[in-house]
Amino acid sequence: MSDFADILSREVPAINEYLEDAAATLSPLVQPVVRHVLLAGGKRLRPLLTVLVARAFGHDKDDVYPLACSLEFLHSATLLHDDIVDGAPLRRGRESAHVRFGATHTILAGDVLLALANRIVAEYDVPELTRILSEALLQTATGEILEIAHLRDTDLPLETYLSIITGKTAYLLQAACHCGAILAGADARLCQAAMSLGVNCGIAFQLVDDALDYTSPAAVSGKPTGGDLKEGKVTLPLILYLAEQPFEARRRLAEDFRQDQLSAEDIEYLRGNIVAAGHAEKTREMAATYLAKAQAALAVFPPSPEADLIGQVLAPMLGRDK
């Protein structure tokens, strides 16, 4: 464990230092918004994956930090734009950026962060990295649009649900791992393993999120319990629950949900039923299958303390409560 603590105590502060330095170069007018989202205590999962994958593939230089942080800037930009899209009042338990700073500053600060991410990556003179970043933004935004198009769609097929979470969450983690591999000059097989690690880890991560939405008290998660049901988001627990309802019950519930006719009590009752029927747990079980795929991809990596550390970071993801 001491090895792992050593690695984290070296890499995480280096990531945070670069994030702070780069944010400080921005216009003083956007800095409050940028700091609000950037310093809100995110897990730095994306930059950490970039750094650890690069290290695992033998890249020991400090030039990995700007690249790693460009993924965090891209992620922060999408969080800012999401805040407006969702209209959510809370983000990670704190006031959302658009509530504190208004939609205008939030949109523009997001654009500034997108530009910053691209500019940082352009400095590497490796067009493949720019392609990966652009594709990640394209997939993320497209995944979110797909999610909105299927709001209150109780006929949402499992495959479409998986496309939504792959786009809005997993693709960026795939990009984080892929960037680390490219910077390290990894061959096609190792690049493929890194991408598989990232995308499967991302799907697992979002599945756990979707399970937590049904089970985690607001005080722990920073988000209201049952928020997805309230917002009309169809996620795996609801899909599984609907699939096992008798025809008539399913039809009635689908109708009420589609037309947003459920009261707060109805929603809380439904949420309780879904959890009691074990569908939040089954969602975590599906997450475990994707996590196993991520671990299998990781097994292709050459042995290194960093590869072991990635394995250690992944495991507790399933058990997390926020």
Place this chain on the structure above:
Amino acid sequence: MSDFADILSREVPAINEYLEDAAATLSPLVQPVVRHVLLAGGKRLRPLLTVLVARAFGHDKDDVYPLACSLEFLHSATLLHDDIVDGAPLRRGRESAHVRFGATHTILAGDVLLALANRIVAEYDVPELTRILSEALLQTATGEILEIAHLRDTDLPLETYLSIITGKTAYLLQAACHCGAILAGADARLCQAAMSLGVNCGIAFQLVDDALDYTSPAAVSGKPTGGDLKEGKVTLPLILYLAEQPFEARRRLAEDFRQDQLSAEDIEYLRGNIVAAGHAEKTREMAATYLAKAQAALAVFPPSPEADLIGQVLAPMLGRDK
């Protein structure tokens, strides 16, 4: 003139065709929003500048079109995000995207277009092009934030006003010309001339826009006359007018404007006074000085029909009424 017509009848359809083809590759869910902004009859000034500069510097290949269009996609993305920022109900005389499609789709479609622009540019394997595009987005967003920070600021210095319009408008035109020059493999001196052409042309363009806001009837411009005054935007006609008011009159007007205490009649009266005092005209005169700088930069170009055409495109900009 027939030469010019030949060039335009070759290049403009090629630009439009690429725009359509690239838009068609996007998710069907964003296409309506993208088409709304892209096919709203823009002048294609940015891609046309990229193409004409590349041609003027001897680059005769078709590979200029994706690059040129990436500038139009970036521009369209900022228009979509601006629509929300400004809360404007009209854009080029048509319903704004956020009114027709809602803020959510408008923000996300903007992000998709930003990603598309970056992805197209990454395909060139010329990191300098990605750098230019990222910097352009950064400057555009920062210019808009600066503008918002100085809303109703009647002490706005001329230099800050020029920074605002350079950021929000001129930088992207500079980028359009610069990209064309880089693709053509132009030397540092010609790149500099292309950038100077773009930025000065952009400042002139925005100055004319700011003059038109005071003089052009809504039926012609598609925007309400005096819209900037209503929205609290301090532009050159107002700056010049305030500068020549006696101390006490200036103080009172500044106070009312700052606190948004002017009625619709007050604003119309003020607008009439500013125009009558010749300040819209003086704004056009300042535009002429920047246009002269653009023409001087163009004089550095080697002789070509395309360079002549750029000169021909610039000249009527001053006299335009929308």
